[in-house]
Amino acid sequence: MTAAAPAKNLNSLGLPKAEYKGLPSTLCAGCGHNSISDKIIDAVWELGLRQEQVIKLSGIGCSSKSPAYFLGRSFGINTLHGRMPSVATGALTVNRTLYGIGVSGDGDTGSIGLGQFKHMLRRNVRMVYIIENNGVYGLTKGQFSATADIGQELKHAGRNELPPIDLCLEAITAECGFVARSFAGDPKHVISLIKAALNYRGTAVLDIISPCVTFNDRDDSTKSYYWGKTHDERINDFSFVMPQEEIVIDQVEGETLEVELHDGSRIVLRKLAEGQHDPTDKYAAMRLLQEARDKQQFITGLIYINTERPSLAELANLVDTPLAFLPQSQLRPSRESLEKLMEAMK
């Protein structure tokens, strides 16, 4: 990262933001997912990442279509329903130099993919895992997902009698060390979370409430724009600071907490009120989420952070060159080694 100020409207690589765009979205007009795609573009452009070093991964569903709509020069893979975590695990293990951005939905992650989701977190694969959470199946026309609120009513699906799965809570119990919730209608918050998540050494889970304007945007739905705008309870103020940047924080009252990420970048959190949540306290985070779920509160912010756990690739003690690019000379043991082995088996 160069410290010199880039020309106006160009990032540190000298590229305009337009270079980071994808294909036009085919999602519904006003879909929350589109605004998240835009914020991914903003974050990657602002960080000055080379698009070829970013891989975009998704499962199946409306959300999972969206990687085609951002970072047109990044490699993308639209995998199977709920199976993106395993594909990401393989790809990011054999090439640790890549940045991974996974986009999933609440059906993809919370139902069919819950097992793979939790095992990826347990392994701590270094990637950003975004859940575009709207509480409903869109492509199949409006069934409840596993994150829908109990008692909620939808036109076609009727009344939901089952309690929701809280994916942030699931993430914390799987020892994920970067768990945040945000709202697609709050672009500034989303963008700084994505930037911090891209610099985290393990899996960073961003559960972003992303309203479905077609099937689940009634004012009484906790996944609607109206609800998000009127009920958003911010638990902390969040800034992401690159290694060489100065910390500039608005002079507002409140206690700050600084968390350094492994590359030297920092997250600066400011409590918004006395006695508010400490995101380094795992049990407090779980309690907060559990209570918010019981009271149907919409809390946003960085819920839990732990920078101690090594990533899967770090644990694997791999050679420096990505496994995917190793030449034959490093891959095929010598003729003599085989002869020795054969001799020992005689």
Next chain:
Amino acid sequence: MAVSDLQVVQPTAERPPMVNTFAIMVATKNGSGSQTANTVLLRALFKMGIPVSGKNLFPSNIQGLPTWYTIRLSADGFTARRPRSEIVVAMNPATAIEDYQHVESGGVFLYADDIKLDLNRKDLSHYPVPAKAISTKYEKDARLRSYAANMVYVGVLAHLLGISLEELESALNFHFKHKPKPVQSNMQIIRASAEWAAQNLTKTDPFRVERMNKTDGLIMIDGNTAAALGAIYGGFTFAAWYPITPATSLADALTAYAPRLRTGPDGKATYAIIQAEDELAALGMVIGAGWAGARAMTSTSGPGISLMAEFAGFGYYAEIPAVIWDIQRMGPSTGLPTRVSQGDVLKVYYLGHGDCKHVCLLPAHPAECFEFGWKAFDLAERLQTPVFVLSDLDIGMNQWMSPPFEYPEQPMDRGKVLDAKQLDELGSFARYKDVDGDGIPYRTLPGTPHPLAAYFTRGTGHNEKAGYSERPDDWVKNMARLGRKFETARKIVPQPVVQEVEGARIAFISYGSADPAVEEARWRLEHHHQIKTSYLRIRALPLADSIKDFVAAHDRVYVVELNTDAQMYQLLRLHVGGELEVRLRAANWSDGLPLTARWVTSHVLQAEQAEAEKEGSK
């Protein structure tokens, strides 16, 4: 001579000696430590230069259920399973009655002397063995006593058959990696038991062993270890797997050998192995790694293959290299998890949904497991597709004699991969375009630093440029190209091994672990029944064009395989089609056990007799 043709005779020391050609079956309980005793016996015989094969018939259980180990000695070098054995060692009271009936007439029944049994067969030699008394005397540790009891029958057999005590000792050293304590304590029991036998037993049977030189230069190995070594020499960089019998030992061997063979000078690994949460995730990881450019593999068995169906179809259509070993076991469903079958042929060939078909390699023995272990990666990357290797429990988990493995002479084939420099020169790139007319497109790897490099991979309909497409013409064009690619595969996969015998009117087609039984049956048919046969052993799917000529050159072709639905026979019918189809005869059998030459021989004799009668009645 054929050992199965023994006459019913009274046991007497006067009978002509039977040297180096008979079978031993040891009946014990699972988890009693008999595996050590049996492999030590097998290795000692092998090192005496006698051709041997060892097959473990074990239950799906950790401890307590019956297990049988068969050792076949064959001076002629035949290794297929024998349906019955000349020598039975009965150590398990629960199966003793059945085991007693299993002894070939004229054979030997060696039994733990605390087994109560009506020993009413007059055609056998009976030897009681004080396994408990000897093991209690020499093994003070009660926990090790059942292990020690197994060494008692090793010692008694050593005396009765003339197995070299020196070879048994070096086999113990091999097994215990030269740890003196277990070698000495086991050897003490073997010697004591051999001495006891010398003093207390009168030999009334004709069986004995003599040194030969027929195993010089050979190794002894199981197919799963061979497969893992093949993968290591094939430069695997990523493996993901989930425990399942009988495939687990393949991943175990990878984990055992990779650290010493594939660690760089800096002490860092050139590979990663992940135990996945299930087989679905295992193949997902492999597909992700293959997409990113790694040589990625997984190993599983039938139930795992079912879970992999979704990703197999994805890999086929998105064109991602992957290697999947299926160590076949007995289905349907959980079936017989510790027994052998070739029942996954049709399922794997068409695994996925929609119009999906896969390249499958069919090794018949450990040396081929090694060869296909590295070759599968070359084919997967050349063809940009998942490649399946269909081994089975018999090849994978049993001990086979084998020539030492040959070092891969050809350099690795990494397939059509474009780097940044080549993209610069080309000036354009379309991921799914058939540039060379062989159906195989070019690909780029994530991370390739070039503005043209990136493309979007998907299982949904796509055009040449990897763009999402629902256009009928794009779909048809893409499937036609995949068809051309499959025809390319047909030419470059391992071709059949053919033995065309002059004057042979009938022939065999077979594959995989059915091979030893077919080879032995051919020998029997020729030497005992004057029937010459040709033989074609299939080594891969899609089926080679040359198979049609082979079928055309014979009146009847018996397709020998281990499954109930005659799966390869069905594929061959489709393949040869037309007038040739009627020449094919299904010769399939599946009872969970490795195929025997006796079954193949009698099946063909009966079928041929029926043919002759049909001809005669015309």
